[in-house]
Amino acid sequence: DQIINMKIVGSKVKTYKQVIDLSSPISNELTSSTTLIVEESNVSSNVIETSSTEVDLINEDNDIIPELTSNEAKHLFTELRKAANHPLLLRVRYNDPIVLDYIAQVTLSYDFYGSNCKYDQVRNEIENSSDFDIHSICLTYPDSLGKYILSDDVLYDSPKMQLLKDLLPKLVEENHRILIFSQWTRILDLLTVLCEDIDMEYLRLDGSTPVKERQDYIDQYNKDPRIPIFLLS
Numbered sequence: 676d677q678i679i680n681m682k683i684v685g686s687k688v689k690t691y692k693q694v695i696d697l698s699s700p701i702s703n704e705l706t707s708s709t710t711l712i713v714e715e716s717n718v719s720s721n722v723i724e725t726s727s728t729e730v731d732l733i734n735e736d737n738d739i740i741p742e743l744t745s746n747e748a749k750h751l752f753t754e755l756r757k758a759a760n761h762p763l764l765l766r767v768r769y770n771d772p773i774v775l776d777y778i779a780q781v782t783l784s785y786d787f788y789g790s791n792c793k794y795d796q797v798r799n800e801i802e803n804s805s806d807f808d809i810h811s812i813c814l815t816y817p818d819s820l821g822k823y824i825l826s827d828d829v830l831y832d833s834p835k836m837q838l839l840k841d842l843l844p845k846l847v848e849e850n851h852r853i854l855i856f857s858q859w860t861r862i863l864d865l866l867t868v869l870c871e872d873i874d875m876e877y878l879r880l881d882g883s884t885p886v887k888e889r890q891d892y893i894d895q896y897n898k899d900p901r902i903p904i905f906l907l908s
Contacts, residue, residue: 761833763807763825764861774823775801775809781819782812807861830868839866843875847903854905863906876901881908 757764769775779798782788788797801809806825813820831837839855846853857863860881870877880892896905 757805760835760857760859760862761807761865763810763830763833763865764805764859766804766806768806768825768829769809769823778809778812778820778823781816785816787812787815805861807865811864827872830865833865836865836869839869840873843870843904844873847875851903852905853903854907856907858908860908863908866906870904870906875904877904877906878902879906881906 754765769778776798779794779801782801783792783794783797786792788800792800804812809823810825810830813823813825817824831840843853855866857866860883863879863881867877867879878892878896880889884892892905896902
């Protein structure tokens with residue numbers, strides 16, 4: 676998630692990423708060049724179509740009009756980055772308004788967004804949430820929303836997640852120490868699911884980690900070889 680060069684080729688998003696072992700001290704440096712192709716044509720096309728509605732990006736002949744404001748271009752690029760990282764950062768799964776209404780009612784009854792929120796506010800929050808956010812809400816209230824929890828296949832429906840699921844156990848077996856950086860804490864949330872699923876010990880440090888505890892986390896990671904993975908944002 677550090678350096679991503681992205682090209683739109685038809686309905687495909689190509690990302691090129693260099694994966695480097697960031698052991699400290701760096702020994703047995705691992706470098707591999709990996710090409711990841713997001714075959715989620717519906718996802719990337721939907722992002723472009725949604726943006727085109729807002730900024731008239733595509734004309735009647737399906738020609739891309741390059742005249743975007745700076746903010747519009749940043750928004751489109753951010754949405755495409757999300758699609759390239761993991762489709763669950765967008766909204767492509769939870770689209771049934773009846774289901775969304777029910778989830779909003781459940782979250783309201785449990786004061787998930789606070790006791791002062793009205794239904795319209797909660798419904799708006801749900802409407803603007805990503806698939807992973809809504810999935811996390813369903814996990815919080817399994818008795819009421821359990822049937823809407825996404826399957827493991829959906830959680831791994833990302834080339835990067837599939838790659839890491841195969842790569843991390845191999846790196847750990849070779850005694851590599853692994854730091855994984857992401858600008859988005861939602862990606863770290865997904866990676867914690869991955870680490871727990873493949874039974875890998877990890878630590879996580881992000882903006883929500885209390886300042887007084889951060890050095891303790893770093894020291895623990897450096898001293899404890901049983902924790903091979905450190906998730907950082």
